[in-house]
Amino acid sequence: MTRTSARELAVQLCFRLSSGETLPAEELTRFFDREYYESLSVEGEPFSQTPDDAQLAYIRDVVLGVQAHLEELDGFIEKYAVGWKVSRISKTALAVLRVALCELRYVEDVPPSAAINEAVELAKHYDEPETVAFVNGVLGAYWRGEHTPAEEN
Numbered sequence: 001m002t003r004t005s006a007r008e009l010a011v012q013l014c015f016r017l018s019s020g021e022t023l024p025a026e027e028l029t030r031f032f033d034r035e036y037y038e039s040l041s042v043e044g045e046p047f048s049q050t051p052d053d054a055q056l057a058y059i060r061d062v063v064l065g066v067q068a069h070l071e072e073l074d075g076f077i078e079k080y081a082v083g084w085k086v087s088r089i090s091k092t093a094l095a096v097l098r099v100a101l102c103e104l105r106y107v108e109d110v111p112p113s114a115a116i117n118e119a120v121e122l123a124k125h126y127d128e129p130e131t132v133a134f135v136n137g138v139l140g141a142y143w144r145g146e147h148t149p150a151e152e153n
Contacts, residue, residue, distance in 0.1 A: 003110075006055040007099065007118055008125075010062040015095040017067060058107075065102040073101045080141040081134070092126045093135055100139055112143060 051059060066073065074086045077097050086094065100119035103110045116139045123135040 001049040001051050001055050003055070003058065004118060004121075005049065006051055006058050007062075007103075008122060009051070010059045010066075011095045011099050011122055013059070013063045014066050014098055015091055017063070018091045018095055062099055062102050062107065065106050066098045069102065069106070070098070073098050073105075076101055076142055076146075077138060080145060081138045082141075090127065090131060093123060093131050096122050096126070096135055097138060100135075101142065104139075104143065112147070116140065116143065 077086055077089070077094070078084065081089065089097070096119050100115050103115040104112055107115075116136070119139055120132060120136045123132040127135075
């Protein structure tokens, strides 16, 4: 499984968790179990392959990171999505934005350009062109507003 597929799984899991409730760690455990992914193989891509240990760790880190830092991530979304409240953003776009921001802030082995580009590609797969531009704009504004040029990768 590629990192792109693992990222898509993380977005899908974050979408499922987007009700605003936090799930106890024991309930989240099923999302990181190989048997769970094997049972979803009939769902097609990205579930056609079972994540390896490294990809499971990445998915777990991102999903738990989004859950742990939800208020902070949503604060950045509202700050850089000028004129938009999180409650007005589609759940799909919100899941994509949260995963990308979590990667930008907390996943050291993901280059910023990869996190942003992959988020845009995922948005293209799931949403309308206007939403794709919105996702790109929010993430670009976040990166320019929160980081120095020396931090570019």
